[in-house]
Amino acid sequence: MLDLRLIREQTEFVKERLGSRGDNYDELIDQIVSLDEKRRKIIAEVENLKHRRNLVSKEIGVMMKEGKDVTALREEMRQVGDQINELDALLRNVESELERLTLFVPNIPHESVPVGRDESGNKIVRVWGEPKEFDFEPKPHWEIGEELGIIDFYRGVKLSGSRFYGLKGLGATLERALINFMLDLHTKEHGYTEVFLPFLVKPYCMEGTGQLPKFSEEMYWCERDNLWLIPTAEVSVTNLHREEILDAEDLPLKYVSYSACFRREAGAAGKDIKGVIRVHQFNKVELVKITTPEQSYEELESMVRDACHVLELLKLPHRVVLLCTGDLGFSASKTYDIEVWMPGMNRWLEISSCSNCEDFQARRMNLRYRPYRGAKPRYAHTLNGSGVAVGRTMAAILENYQQKDGSIVLPEVLRTYLKGVERIG
RNA sequence: GGAGCGAUGCCCGAGUGGACGAAGGGACCCGGCUGGAAACCGGGUAGGGCUCAAAAAGCCCUCCGGGGUUCGAAUCCCCGUCGCUCCGCCA
Incomplete structure (x- = not known):
């Protein structure tokens, strides 16, 4: 498996080196890059929500000990939780597809390997x-x-x-x-x-x-x-x-x-x-x-x-x-x-x-x-x-x-x- | 194959719904003490991800793996994997 970061940051280099094996991997690599982008976007979103949920949940605990009313916060967090679950499910799909594709990418030939067809x-x-x-x-x-x-x-x-x-x-x-x-x-x-x-x-x-x-x-x-x-x-x-x-x-x-x-x-x-x-x-x-x-x-x-x-x-x-x-x-x-x-x-x-x-x-x-x-x-x-x-x-x-x-x-x-x-x- | 039990950090081990990435001990590392060492004292020691040019910093995830319940899970439920004990079978 290649480093995702390498694929992301040196996409053209990776395509060219893989191409020297004789097959074209451009399309596969492009799919991986775009899925990775999607993945990172979802992560940013879901992590924000999780951060908020962590803070508020702690606060709910404190408030309950003080005997305060927490029903409104609870309801709000339930909704946040639903959103998180949705995004997490989406993220799982994206990540498993990303992994599936990445497993089909062959290794990059070393620079000392002569280029040849067969x-x-x-x-x-x-x-x-x-x-x-x-x-x-x-x-x-x-x-x-x-x-x-x-x-x-x-x-x-x-x-x-x-x-x-x-x-x-x-x-x-x-x-x-x-x-x-x-x-x-x-x-x-x-x-x-x-x-x-x-x-x-x-x-x-x-x-x-x-x-x-x-x-x-x-x-x-x-x-x-x-x-x-x-x-x-x-x-x-x-x-x-x-x-x-x-x-x-x-x-x-x-x-x-x-x-x-x-x-x-x-x-x-x-x-x-x-x-x-x-x-x-x-x-x-x-x-x-x-x-x-x-x-x-x-x-x-x-x-x-x-x-x-x-x-x-x-x-x-x-x-x-x-x-x-x-x-x-x-x-x-x-x-x-x-x-x-x-x-x-x-x-x-x-x-x-x-x-x-x-x-x-x-x-x-x-x-x-x-x-x-x-x-x-x-x-x-x-x-x-x-x-x-x-x-x-x-x-x-x-x-x-x-x-x-x-x-x-x-x-x-x-x-x-x-x-x-x-x-x- | 049947029944039961279990899996927590480098190791041992506590924790059974709220400040827990996690008590305590061991091991190891750094420092102090010492002529030097032991003992003792103080400090430290997980992995992954995201933001980022990078660093710093922040955040998220990880208590076997995966789902779920819940505002909140190491802790409750379900599935899986592995291990242990007993029974059955077997080279």
Whole structure:
């Protein structure tokens, strides 16, 4: 959520910056500005009346003790009270509409974000490693997984429908090993605190991180209990300290969390239909930081490095991409994607996305910190990034480590997590 | 799922219709005392909004959240959320 004051006082700036995302928000912003004006007018009026009522009510109390007649004043105040109720009701309507609209406004891109229409405007920041040369035609991971009997697409679909899959034997073990490897790396070497949180959350959590109200179609909803399945642990972890005022000396808070992620992929019919890269349920290890505005961009850089470290240790070639304004997510001010090389698919594949949301989410969830003793609270900055997507990492391992004979030689760093197993097949 | 009880400031806790943003205690901060400290003494310590260029100041709101009754609500009524206790069920 953007600061209403910013929208009010720098309307043109806000419109222009939002416009760089590729959609026009002028009309929405104009509606917000005019509702805000209306709101302030009503407030001025109703507060005057309340002030008067407070004074007179006190006086009535005093007069009653003195045995004076107060019927006339009482009657007058009853009328004032009616007016207040009317105005308050009006104000509630205006405020709820204002809030509703404001929740649909995306975050303002950071000034360092390149302006561009779509992913063609993204900038490659750096590349790590080189795509391996194969002396045979490398296969895509879905063929490898099926041939080795470690990924079961058919039965995943039998159980739950399209875009679900199952793992078996060393496939299941590898998935689990990857999760543990990533969690250990981030807790032991990068200083994150591990948390394990609910996968089902209240609607206000989804609103807090920006999935609701705009992206309800993308998520699974348990209607009976009005709970939502998280599309990423970003939701549960970032909301962990919602409505709190944190001490500055505790910042930055750095959390890492494993979670299953659930996505309806509503707008992706027919896209990436093969393999495990676009499915309704997948595992992810997520990084979240809560920090100060002064530190947040440094923290974004180090978060990207922490995520890349996973891929470096796995010796998977990857590159870091700075997203342009048109490719930026709703809540983000600045985002780096990390893309891994998939020799079987012959393309780069997003395996992590690290964003600084500045105070956009913090404002939605009322997450603040106190810069120093006695100071006014300020909104914190929140960051999130995959560290990294587990299913896609498994796919990348299958494709990058495949051998001519169809077997997989497992990355060395995983061997302690695989009880010494060195290859599959 | 049933029954009952509860939610007050940073923490504990009083208040059950009128001067209450809220007694008292603790904690913390500042000052005094001291060679220094403890004890003691004095003072202070919530959030949001509106008016405003801003500051200052004033006003409004907030005693879990939302409605209502009333001239006036922390206090009375209704709804919701969360917590506790007992019963039932359950991995």
